[in-house]
Amino acid sequence: MAPNNQIHNKIDHLFRREYGKICASLTGRFGIKNLQLVEDAVQDALIKAMQVWGFTSIPANPSAWLYKVAANRVIDNLKRVQKSSALCAETEIFIGFSDNVDDEWINDSLLKMIFATCHPCLSSTEQITLSLKLLCGFNVPEISRALIKKTEAVKKSLLRAKNKIREDVCEEAVRLAYILQSHPNFDTPEVNALLALMCFNLSRFATRQGSEMQLITLEFQDRELWDKNYINMAIRFLSKSAREENLSKYHLEAAIASLYVMPQKFEDTDWPEILRLYNMLTISDFSLSAKLNRIVVLAKVNGAVTALKELDQLYHDYPKIESHTFFAIKANLELEVGEVNKAIKSLDESILRANNAIEIKFLRNKRDLY
Amino acid sequence: MSKYLYLFRGGDARMAELSPEEMQEHMQKWGAWMQGLTEKGILVDGxxxxxxxxxxxxQDKMLIDGPYTEGAEVVGGYLLINANSLVEAVEIAKDCPIFENNGEVEVRETMNM
Structure with missing residues (x-):
C-alpha cells in the first residue's frame, strides 16, 4: 500500500515498450499462428497492471511481472482452445519454459519480429502499420492519428498484413519440407505425401478470404484463382508418394485435399469417395478435427439427419467439447433440417468459443441472417 | 473523524480500449492520487x-456463480479513508482518476462504535 513516485517516474513508456518486447518473445515461443492470442494476452496483462499497480505499488521487476501474467494468459487460452484438439502436448512444452526468459532471447525475438513486420511481401504502409502495432505498442486510434488514416483502414491493413505473414509461414513450411524431400534419405512416401497435402492447401490460400477479410468457404471460392503451380506440384508429389504399400495419415489427407481441388465445379465433388477416405483416416487419427470433418462429408453423402445423430454421439463421448467448429457444424446441419431456433443457439455457442476475429465475423453474419 | 468506504465500479469497457501508453498514464494517475492520500494520512486500507x-x-445458502450481471455494477475495488464528514469524503473522491473512464465511486459512511 505504498505507491512510490520515484518508481513511477522511472517507468517512462514502460507499457508501450513492454508491449513490443513481450509480443515478440511470446510470438517466438508460441508461433506466429498464435499472434492474435498473444496480442490479446499482452493487452490483458497491461490492463491488470494498470489496475493493480495504480492501487498498490509497482513491482520490483515490472517487465518480469508483465511477461509472466501474459504468458500464463496465453497458456490458459491455448489450453481452452486445444482441449478439444490434438495439440495438447505442445502446450505442455510451453509451460516447461515459460518462466526463464533472458535479454538475449528477447532481443532475438525482437529481431525476428522486425523481419516479420518488414517482410518484403508487405506493402510499405503495411510494414509501418504492423511495426507501430507490434513493435512500438501503438493501438489502432494512435496509428490512425499518426498516419492520418481512418481507423477502419488501419484495422483492415493490420488484418491483411497479419494474414500475409501467416501465409508466408505456410510457404516456409513447404520450403523446409522440400529441402527434406530433396535429401535422398528423406525422399520417402510419407514426406512426399506431406508436401502434396501442403501444396494442395496453399493453392487455395488466397481465395479463402474476400476483400472485406470475410471467410469464404470451398463452395464459394473462385476456382480460377487457385494457384495452378501449387496444384501441379501437389500432383507430382502425390504420385511420387505412391511408391510403396504404406499408407500414412498424410497420404489420406493429401488424397482428400486432391478431391476437393481437382473437380472443375463444387457440384462435381466426389463426396462418397471423400467419405471413404475419412472413414479410413479416423481409424488411426483420433483427433476431433478429423472426426468433425468426416461428419461434414457424411452429411453430403447420407444427409443431415444421419450426420446430426453422429454429432450427438460425439457430444456424448466428449461432453466438455469446447470447439467452436463443432457448434458451427451443428448449426449448419440444424439449418438444413429446418431447426432454426436450435441452429441460432448453436451459432451463439460457436461465437462464444471462436477466438479469431475473421471466424467470429463469419459466424455473426450467419447468425444475423435468422 | 469517521471512516468512509469508497466502492469503485465500471470503467472496464473504456479501459479495454486504451493504448499501452494511455494505460500507463492512467495507472500513474491512480498511483499519484493514492500517494497523495497516503501522505495526508487519510488512507486506511484498500x-x-x-x-x-x-x-x-x-436460507438454504444457494451458491450463485460469478459476478453479477452488468459490467457497470461490478465492484472493481474499494478504499477505506478517514474524513471529517460525508461531504469531505465526497470532495476527496472527486479527484479519483476513475471518472476519466466513465467509472463511478460510491461513498459510504461507516458506523462508529
Missing part, C-alpha cells in the same frame, strides 16, 4: 478486486 466471485443467498 485493494482492487478480480472478476472472480460467488454469491451465497437465501
Amino acid at each position: 485493494l482492487p478486486l478480480t472478476k472472480e466471485g460467488k454469491r451465497l443467498t437465501g
